[in-house]
Amino acid sequence: MYPLIRRYLRRVDVVYLLLCAACSAISVVVLLSIGQTQLGSNNKASVQLIASLLGLMLAVVFSTADYHALARAWPLHGVVAWGLVLPTLFLHNVNTGLVTIGYDAGGTSNYSWYRVGGMTFQPAELAKISFILTLALHLSQVRGQVNRPKNLLLLFVHIVLPAAAIHVQGDDGTALVFLGIGLVMLYAGGLSHWLVAGGLTAGVVGGAALLALRPGILKGYQFKRILAVLTPDDPALADITYQQNKGAMAIGTGGLTGQGLLSGEHIFVPNAWNDFIFAYLANVLGFLGAAAVLLLLFALCLRTLRTGLQCPDALGCNICVGIFAALFLQCVINIGMNLQVLPVIGVTLPFFSAGGSSVVMMYLCVGIVLSVGMNTRRSKLEMQQIL
Template identity: 30%
Template sequence: MKIDKRHLLNYSILVPYLILSVIGLIVVYSTTSATLIQYGVNPFMSVLNQGVFWLISLFAIGFIYKLKLNFLKNSRVLTMTMMVEVVLLLIARFFTKTVNGAHGWIVIGPISFQPAEYLKIIIVWFLAFTFARRQELISTYDYQALTKCKWWPTKLNDLKDWRVYSLVMVLLVAAQPDLGNAAIVVLTGLIMYSISGVGYRWFSAILATITAFSTVFLGIIAIVGVDKMGKVPVFGYVAKRFSAFYNPFKDLSDSGHQLAHSYYAMSNGGWFGRGLGNSIEKGGYLPEATTDFVFPVVMEELGMIGASLILALLFFLILRIMHVGIKAKNPFNSMIALGIGGMILMQTFVNIGGISGLIPSTGVTFPFLSQGGNSVLVLSVAVGFVLNIDANEKREEIYREAEAELRAKQRAAQIHEEDNVIDLDSFY
């Protein structure tokens, strides 16, 4: 019996993805058209570029959906992908021009891409592959099965430790400097570690450690002062973000300008919004209104109700993705789906936290709505992985049920034959 995967497509994931993607195209047009008209450029230019990436993304989803999962479990394919990613991160850091004070974009003719965006899905793939192969050891030795090597490699074999690979890639992203994507990669890695099979208490320990470290770090900055911390070379780039985090209205002309106008945009929207395309803040008052701070513009135009419905749809998509991971029988499939759901959740949290002042702004795009073809492509590839995993899990479940039913019928037939056997000795 062969089952076509077309009949196993999870529409509870595909439909929300398609709706969010279309809403994203509308938002991109709304946030970019007015500025493009001012410069005498085709107002549809940005949305057309975004649309091209989305069409490529749809083809990518179709291609990934048809792949056999053994392709993802091939160590050579994964190793090659990671090597290419490291090379691209090095090129982005040392051989590209800065954009808004940071490296990270590789431009080839009319095409530009950001390697750090693709690392988010690669880290999920890599850690799922690594942890899935150690399930028996984890069940026996708990966290020690994942920490048998030293942090500092003293032997060549130590370089195979997953922590070394992960740390190198995170540091390459942070060196751009791209602290937003670095934070998402780290948080996603912690989620992967928590769902790897180690004792549940380690999740609580990790959460408590992050909370304590963040509290101490913010406390030190508050005591020492943002101005003094800004003189530290490594910290200079993010000093203004922390200044705005503590009091955005203290320096409205510089460090607090972006966050303050984010508040103005959200306040202007009220419950029902000013109407699609009628945002005031996107007209030059709110920097990065098309990317990092696109959601305040959405709230200004669609209001709290409209923005809440978009968030609800996004969280529904995340929950459906995580549901696939929870139901999956295969550890690798489970960790891929849960990791992807966690990755999108972390990106949403970091973006919403930044625009609302809950955490310092880190320059992370909002999933599906922000302008950026790379982000759309990465999210689409992630959705393609989950759809493929869900279809394979469903097919395996059907095969298991069919096999169990066949064994039950064979057993019933065997019992029936035994009951119909005539014992000739009973006649004598």
């Protein structure tokens, strides 16, 4: 048993695993503080701890799998993931015994959840992993020929259709993350710089024209959330800006070392355990604690990208780029929401925000990155033995 563990630890990226474990440990402690000071219950911290331990075990299991086989198994995970997503496009709060399909967890128009007993599950998180694997496989198959019109059209459909499906669910934040992941992977896969520039220009001009011609395309609360970033002091938007204003106040009053965990003196932030956990964290742990969290997340992003760049295989590189994009985009969007520079669109902070399904799925991504790294090191050792 111990020889197997030692051999595994020599092959795996232990630093990467420790970074993830450190993020989870801080998350559980902060959620414990929120539970004691706001909720009167440690339920969210308990769920986070169980999900993190389960996720860590699954990461170890997936790290020993062949990522090539995972990508080629796209009919299996694709059918499972999107088979769970598709019913939520049409069924909203439909009860079938213990299961509620299309559950709106926040009482909004976001019907992207399943409720099973007292627990909730968001299938878009599983679909995100399947999306990264299938797009990575697609890109590796057209390597060097991405800019051919037929290939580019098929890749565009591959990216847009999943994002559109998530949008129909009502989860526009996750839909934007899907779109961002796809575009980053496409660019890393060899998309022409001219096409990137042209696409960005067309997107900005087309988006502005669409809003001008059809201002009602955005839901009322969505338009108000954008205005809330531009005019946060507008009294007419007080109900929309309340959470972000409280979040900005919590970050600003944290000082160097914060108000302290389990202290009742913190600034109250609505739903601090979810999208605004960074604001609460900055308030109780201060600038030093917030900086430590940012460094941990930045190190995770860099190490994910480094694993991909070191991989000699296009598929492994594409997978790591996709997981890097998911991590990086969610961090930027979430922290931007907390700092009041981006509108609130319901994007969680990886590893930190409460949510069992999102934590487990994030650890599955970690396992796949570890698999790429382990296969890369094995290939290098085999090459050295041959030489």
